[in-house]
Amino acid sequence: MTSRDEILHALEGVIDPELGRSVVELDMVRDVVLDGGRVGVTIALTVPGCPLRASFQEQVDRALLPLEGVEEIALSFDVMTPDEKAALTTKLRGGVAERTPGIAVDTKTRVLAVASGKGGVGKSSLTANLAAAFSRLGHRTGVLDADVYGYSIPHMLGIHQRPIAVDEMIVPPVRGDLKVMSIGFFLDENTPVMWRGPMLHRALEQFLSDVHWGELDTLVVDMPPGTGDVAISLGQLLPRAEAVVVTTPHAAAQQVAVRAAQMARKTNMRLLGVVENMSWLEREDGTREELFGSGGGEALSREVEAPLLGRIPFDPRLGSYSDRGEPIVDVEPEAPVSRALVALAEAIAATKREQGIGIVKPLPLVSA
Numbered sequence: 001m002t003s004r005d006e007i008l009h010a011l012e013g014v015i016d017p018e019l020g021r022s023v024v025e026l027d028m029v030r031d032v033v034l035d036g037g038r039v040g041v042t043i044a045l046t047v048p049g050c051p052l053r054a055s056f057q058e059q060v061d062r063a064l065l066p067l068e069g070v071e072e073i074a075l076s077f078d079v080m081t082p083d084e085k086a087a088l089t090t091k092l093r094g095g096v097a098e099r100t101p102g103i104a105v106d107t108k109t110r111v112l113a114v115a116s117g118k119g120g121v122g123k124s125s126l127t128a129n130l131a132a133a134f135s136r137l138g139h140r141t142g143v144l145d146a147d148v149y150g151y152s153i154p155h156m157l158g159i160h161q162r163p164i165a166v167d168e169m170i171v172p173p174v175r176g177d178l179k180v181m182s183i184g185f186f187l188d189e190n191t192p193v194m195w196r197g198p199m200l201h202r203a204l205e206q207f208l209s210d211v212h213w214g215e216l217d218t219l220v221v222d223m224p225p226g227t228g229d230v231a232i233s234l235g236q237l238l239p240r241a242e243a244v245v246v247t248t249p250h251a252a253a254q255q256v257a258v259r260a261a262q263m264a265r266k267t268n269m270r271l272l273g274v275v276e277n278m279s280w281l282e283r284e285d286g287t288r289e290e291l292f293g294s295g296g297g298e299a300l301s302r303e304v305e306a307p308l309l310g311r312i313p314f315d316p317r318l319g320s321y322s323d324r325g326e327p328i329v330d331v332e333p334e335a336p337v338s339r340a341l342v343a344l345a346e347a348i349a350a351t352k353r354e355q356g357i358g359i360v361k362p363l364p365l366v367s368a
């Protein structure tokens, strides 16, 4: 007959999908009661009515049913006390090397800031799909929607649940293997963002440092478009981030994109490279039509002296899938646009990550 210790041991394999750690390790297992072939288990959750109950049920069944003599499992849930939550917060924070002020991610996590000189170039679409692509490549990936003007990532990734707050720590909702956090979760949808200057900076700082990402290999950040104070504030709060600047093929788009590249460097980000989006429409027969001009990506790359990391074709389906909350990279991985996005993720992964700040050459353009 299986003992209580054996049951606890088996429960070590049950992982809280959002916190990413074992329920045993996190002291979430309240109670184990053995009664003949019947095992009663109580798990204490951070919030009542947690949407992940089904996942716990399935995992607990999978862990315990194979044990000798276990015939029936009664799983029930409880809510953590304030003391338990405080202990959990301490436990989760432990091990993350501080890199304050600013975002609380481990120094080993690669932070990619997806920036653009102006809106509408496909920054959010690329962020969402790039994150999905990194996840496909096996990276533990997070997405941070930091666009205070037009947060769109939760919609594009079909995230409907709100983040969970444990004490002062905010736990990002998950979508499959992706962790997703948006500043939009904390803004009133009907009021435009009115924060300015130091207030904005403090609010962003608070938001960034309170989010608990756990262990991540890559965090992709959708930056606010442009080079205004919000973008600069954010840049300062993402130390050691690496910037990817998105532009369109149109020659005129390049001037504004140069400013974004320059801003990235000013806020001590490493400028990783340039991505050209909507480069061409690929027809069924394999021919290409350049809808929005050509050469923008290459010209920008030359001007800011950073590599052109990828050119992403135009595909109307990308937008339709986004509206349904699905990255095209996941739904149609064989589509040329998806292949280009995964190739972009690979190209980024291949660039050697540099911890240090610098390698910054002065830019040909002076004013921002």
Ligand SMILES: Nc1ncnc2c1ncn2[C@@H]1O[C@H](COP(=O)(O)OP(=O)(O)OP(=O)(O)O)[C@@H](O)[C@H]1O
Binding pocket: 116, 118, 119, 120, 121, 122, 123, 124, 125, 126, 147, 150, 152, 225, 277, 278, 312, 313, 314, 315, 316, 317, 318, 319, 320, 322, 337
């Ligand atoms: N490669 C692509 N193929 C087809 N449509 C695209 C592509 N990239 C982006 N789009 C579409 O272009 C529009 C703008 O994209 P997106 O919202 O990602 O841009 P953005 O730069 O984040 O804009 P904003 O400044 O408003 O945040 C969306 O309708 C999106 O579906």
Ligand SMILES: [Mg+2]
Binding pocket: 123, 124, 125, 147, 150, 152
């Ligand atoms: Mg956007």
